[in-house]
Structures are given as structure tokens and as C-alpha cells.
Amino acid sequence: MTEPLNLPLIPVADLTAERLRLAAGIRAPRTLAGYASDWKSFTAWCSRAEQVALPAAVKAAAQSIGLDPAGFAGHSLRAGFVTEAGERGAGELLIAAQTGHRSMSVLRLYFRRRNLFKANACAMLGL
Numbered sequence: 001m002t003e004p005l006n007l008p009l010i011p012v013a014d015l016t017a018e019r020l021r022l023a024a025g026i027r028a029p030r031t032l033a034g035y036a037s038d039w040k041s042f043t044a045w046c047s048r049a050e051q052v053a054l055p056a057a058v059k060a061a062a063q064s065i066g067l068d069p070a071g072f073a074g075h076s077l078r079a080g081f082v083t084e085a086g087e088r089g090a091g092e093l094l095i096a097a098q099t100g101h102r103s104m105s106v107l108r109l110y111f112r113r114r115n116l117f118k119a120n121a122c123a124m125l126g127l
Helices: 012-027 029-048 058-064 074-087 092-099 104-109
Strands: none
Touching: 058 074, 074 092, 092 104
């Protein structure tokens, strides 16, 4: 039987301060430019594929397919992509190249593990 990890506890106040600092970056000029660039690339792809782009308002898109819009926001699409790509084994550098993240710590905030046994290091080693 393995021993539990003895990791230091991080005070909640420190976590909250870090999240607030990172959240402030969401409105930073480079981040907003990244969102605009992502949208421009996406709509160009839709045009080439002869598809209609989602409305810019993610809540409207969710509502249009019968989902509760309260559970969705602009970052939902990014978080979904980052989570799915990570769980399928894509490395952080590849994911960041797609999303435009320069900071791996910010990229990791988008990862929302849904299944502890999927993309699990022990399972990959056959343990």
C-alpha cells in the first residue's frame, strides 16, 4: 500500500489572490486580442467549410440547442477543448499552441478533469 502524499497546505487566501490575479488577465489587451484572433480564425474556417459560425454569445448558442444558458460562458468552449485534448493525451505545449496561451499556469486553470481514471499516469504504466 502506498503512503499518502504529504504536501504542504496552501492557505485559501493565497489561492483566492492568485485566482484574482489570473482573472484580471482575462481583460488584458493581449488576451482580448487572442480572443478576437481566435474568433476570426474560427469564422474563416466555418466559411471555408460552408458552415454557419456559432453566435458570438455562447449563452445564445447553448439556449438555441436547448441547454440552460446559465451553465455556459465564453470560456466554456476553451475549457472544454483544453480538458478534452488533455484527457486524450495532448501535451500542454500542443494545447497552448492551439489556444494561444503563453502561461502554462493559466492554461491549467482551463483543465477540468472529469474522470480520474482517464489519462491517468498509473493506468498508462499498467499499474
